[in-house]
Amino acid sequence: MKSTTFSGAARLLHWLMAVLIIAMLFIGVGMVSTVGASHNWLVPLHKSVGVTLLLLALIRLAVRATKGTPPLPADMPAPQKAVAHLSHLVLYALMIALPLVGWSMLSAGGYPITVWGAVHLPPLLSPDRGLYASLRHLHTYLAYALFLTVIAHLSAALMHGLLFKDGVFQSMAAWRTRR
Amino acid sequence: MPGYRVQDILSRRSLVSLLAIATVAGGATAAFAYAGGWLSSGRLKPTTIVNALEGHDGKHEGFRRAHAKGLCVVGHFDGNGQGLALSKASLFRQTTTPVIGRFSLAGGVPNAGDGRVTFHSLALKFDLPRGEQWRMALNHVPVFPVATPQAFLDFQLATTPDPATGKPDPAKVQAYMAQHPETKAFADYMAKAPLPSSFANANYNSVNAFRFTNDQGQTRLVRWIFTPEAPFDELDKATLADRPRDFLFDEAASRLAQGPLVWHLSVILPNAGDPTDDATKPWPDDRQRLEVGTLTIDRAVTEENGPCRDVNFDPTILPAGVSPSDDPLLAARSSVYAVGYTRRTGEPVAASALAADKAFPAPASSQPAAKESAQ
Numbered sequence: 427m428k429s430t431t432f433s434g435a436a437r438l439l440h441w442l443m444a445v446l447i448i449a450m451l452f453i454g455v456g457m458v459s460t461v462g463a464s465h466n467w468l469v470p471l472h473k474s475v476g477v478t479l480l481l482l483a484l485i486r487l488a489v490r491a492t493k494g495t496p497p498l499p500a501d502m503p504a505p506q507k508a509v510a511h512l513s514h515l516v517l518y519a520l521m522i523a524l525p526l527v528g529w530s531m532l533s534a535g536g537y538p539i540t541v542w543g544a545v546h547l548p549p550l551l552s553p554d555r556g557l558y559a560s561l562r563h564l565h566t567y568l569a570y571a572l573f574l575t576v577i578a579h580l581s582a583a584l585m586h587g588l589l590f591k592d593g594v595f596q597s598m599a600a601w602r603t604r605r
Numbered sequence: 606m607p608g609y610r611v612q613d614i615l616s617r618r619s620l621v622s623l624l625a626i627a628t629v630a631g632g633a634t635a636a637f638a639y640a641g642g643w644l645s646s647g648r649l650k651p652t653t654i655v656n657a658l659e660g661h662d663g664k665h666e667g668f669r670r671a672h673a674k675g676l677c678v679v680g681h682f683d684g685n686g687q688g689l690a691l692s693k694a695s696l697f698r699q700t701t702t703p704v705i706g707r708f709s710l711a712g713g714v715p716n717a718g719d720g721r722v723t724f725h726s727l728a729l730k731f732d733l734p735r736g737e738q739w740r741m742a743l744n745h746v747p748v749f750p751v752a753t754p755q756a757f758l759d760f761q762l763a764t765t766p767d768p769a770t771g772k773p774d775p776a777k778v779q780a781y782m783a784q785h786p787e788t789k790a791f792a793d794y795m796a797k798a799p800l801p802s803s804f805a806n807a808n809y810n811s812v813n814a815f816r817f818t819n820d821q822g823q824t825r826l827v828r829w830i831f832t833p834e835a836p837f838d839e840l841d842k843a844t845l846a847d848r849p850r851d852f853l854f855d856e857a858a859s860r861l862a863q864g865p866l867v868w869h870l871s872v873i874l875p876n877a878g879d880p881t882d883d884a885t886k887p888w889p890d891d892r893q894r895l896e897v898g899t900l901t902i903d904r905a906v907t908e909e910n911g912p913c914r915d916v917n918f919d920p921t922i923l924p925a926g927v928s929p930s931d932d933p934l935l936a937a938r939s940s941v942y943a944v945g946y947t948r949r950t951g952e953p954v955a956a957s958a959l960a961a962d963k964a965f966p967a968p969a970s971s972q973p974a975a976k977e978s979a980q
């Protein structure tokens with residue numbers, strides 16, 4: 427019988443990444459808008475959390491592919507189901523695109539790409555002035571898009587939990603896996 | 606039963622839940638806006654400082670917002686092993702590290718004349734093993750005119766030329782100087798101190814303090830200085846305005862055409878009580894120095910044909926063994942340079958002042974990159 431909740435691994439990854447992604451969005455907008463001393467540690471932290479999130483996103487895709495996802499309620503209208511699926515597609519696309527754009531952007535700028543204190547990632551691209559500027563702007567726009575998608579996702583999850591009470595919220599929020 | 610229809614969602618029974626959800630979403634958005642500095646007008650942002658630089662010297666598309674006029678250099682660094690006692694940075698090993706860099710003069714006008722009482726600067730990028738880099742932005746003067754990012758902004762604004770007269774408003778400058786004796790002291794020093802006659806015979810100083818960590822985990826705050834082998838000679842300040850526009854850069858090119866230029870890098874160790882968080886305060890000359898290696902500049906190349914134009918010389922790009930001190934200028938230099946870098950790289954490339962200079966013959970090859978690697 428198909429489970430009514432996400433797998434334990436999927437729930438763990440979801441909540442871990444939720445915390446990291448929200449922290450990352452705040453670190454990002456904070457570090458680029460300050461000349462204060464926090465800039466010195468926020469920038470390296472941003473890069474380290476970014477590459478961590480990229481790895482977690484790839485693991486999560488593998489977990490999703492092997493463990494599957496619980497079905498949405500049968501009586502949920504088709505247009506709402508379509509919006510739900512599309513919003514998750516957008517979330518996954520942004521979770522993977524943002525760190526890759528960040529990594530590419532640093533490569534195009536000729537910067538060293540240092541994460542976790544001492545690991546130096548290879549550049550994804552050759553240095554390219556114009557490309558750096560384009561990717562730098564793209565990184566910001568995608569981050570705003572991710573923030574808005576996260577807010578929409580959070581609001582929709584709360585609607586399922588508080589208004590519809592249809593088990594969708596519990597499928598990710600449950601402590602134990604349920605059949 | 607759950608109701609997915611709009612009239613169920615907007616019913617009176619749902620009101621409290623909807624309010625709760627709107628509060629969460631709105632609160633998160635407000636917190637995000639606060640973190641991004643959109644709600645607090647008091648926060649000093651890097652964009653404000655870059656805007657002030659553009660206001661001060663005009664916006665010159667494609668160029669650095671500060672130190673706009675410059676010349677690329679290529680060379681190497683030979684460590685003597687002594688520096689490893691202070692920092693585990695691989696630059697200090699008994700080995701040769703490739704370096705690219707840039708001579709520049711302060712100011713945001715890309716074709717300004719060289720005859721000005723201003724910083725002679727050298728920026729460097731050391732390419733260390735395993736993708737590590739050490740970037741430096743050095744000045745011939747060991748101290749800086751301001752101690753904080755806010756003072757830097759205020760100084761720029763106070764000295765911005767009045768469009769009516771083309772000169773800064775003396776009242777504004779005076780009001781600023783009255784508040785900032787450290788800037789006044791710097792201006793007096795610059796007026797009095799000899800100006801090096803060449804990029805080749807100038808000292809180049811770290812300006813800010815940095816934290817060194819060695820293999821044993823011991824940390825020390827240090828500054829450093831590159832001292833030239835070329836003997837010092839000074840410019841006649843009285844005749845500066847009569848000199849050819851690019852005379853300093855041309856002179857550097859002619860020296861390099863005759864042979865490499867060498868500087869000795871010494872790490873300066875402070876005594877207890879020497880300020881490490883205030884770049885306006887010099888350390889006395891008698892402080893202990895440890896020579897850690899030599900910098901050799903082999904050749905100069907215009908920005909058009911060289912490797913330095915699209916490099917952001919952010920002095921907080923550091924290898925393992927070196928980290929920023931608590932000097933508040935360092936974080937500001939990093940975040941302000943990043944904004945300037947994004948602006949200029951997004952603008953079309955413009956010809957540098959030296960592009961058509963006869964001292965720098967255009968490379969025979971039409972492909973600068975091929976020429977670079979062939980040399």
